[in-house]
Amino acid sequence: MRKTKKGSARSSRAEHLNLDLIWMPHAGHLIVSNDCRFHLATYVDGYIVSTVGEYLPDSDTRDILAKSRGIKLEGRGGARRYDWMQKAGYEEIGAGRKYETMVFRAVKAKDHCCPYRQENGAALDFAGYNDSGEAREGHMRMIAKWAPSS
Numbered sequence: 001m002r003k004t005k006k007g008s009a010r011s012s013r014a015e016h017l018n019l020d021l022i023w024m025p026h027a028g029h030l031i032v033s034n035d036c037r038f039h040l041a042t043y044v045d046g047y048i049v050s051t052v053g054e055y056l057p058d059s060d061t062r063d064i065l066a067k068s069r070g071i072k073l074e075g076r077g078g079a080r081r082y083d084w085m086q087k088a089g090y091e092e093i094g095a096g097r098k099y100e101t102m103v104f105r106a107v108k109a110k111d112h113c114c115p116y117r118q119e120n121g122a123a124l125d126f127a128g129y130n131d132s133g134e135a136r137e138g139h140m141r142m143i144a145k146w147a148p149s150s
Contacts, residue, residue: 021143022043022115022116023040023042024116025114026039026113026114027052029123030100032093036054036056038099043115043116048117049139050102051099051100051136052099053097053100053132055091059080073087098130099135100128100129100135101126101142104124105124125145
């Protein structure tokens with residue numbers, strides 16, 4: 001939600017479209033999405049709008065990246081992960097972006113949690129971001145763009 005000048009919350013246009021949306025709790029795309037801390041997946045009228053970001057590679061990959069970048073990591077477990085975040089932060093998931101939204105054709109899935117999945121990996125639309133707030137707003141804009149016309 002964005003704040004108005006008087007401080008009251010104002011929702012993006014997509015939140016006012018009165019659409020039949022299905023919000024799904026799992027990431028909708030990206031091969032490393034299980035290592036992404038940010039994910040939104042929404043079914044809207046035959047499409048899945050998926051936004052992912054905040055990619056934190058697994059510990060082995062972080063060690064390889066740190067070594068290749070001349071970063072000396074300290075500690076073990078959570079302390080080492082914290083040191084990585086202080087020295088390197090989240091990795092880009094693509095060239096020049098830490099978050100991205102993609103749109104895919106949807107088909108029914110057998111999962112009750114996420115009742116729709118991608119028909120295939122062919123993205124129909126795309127946007128990239130470097131800020132979590134912009135990623136959320138971009139997700140909502142993409143829902144509005146792909147929603148049925150009123």
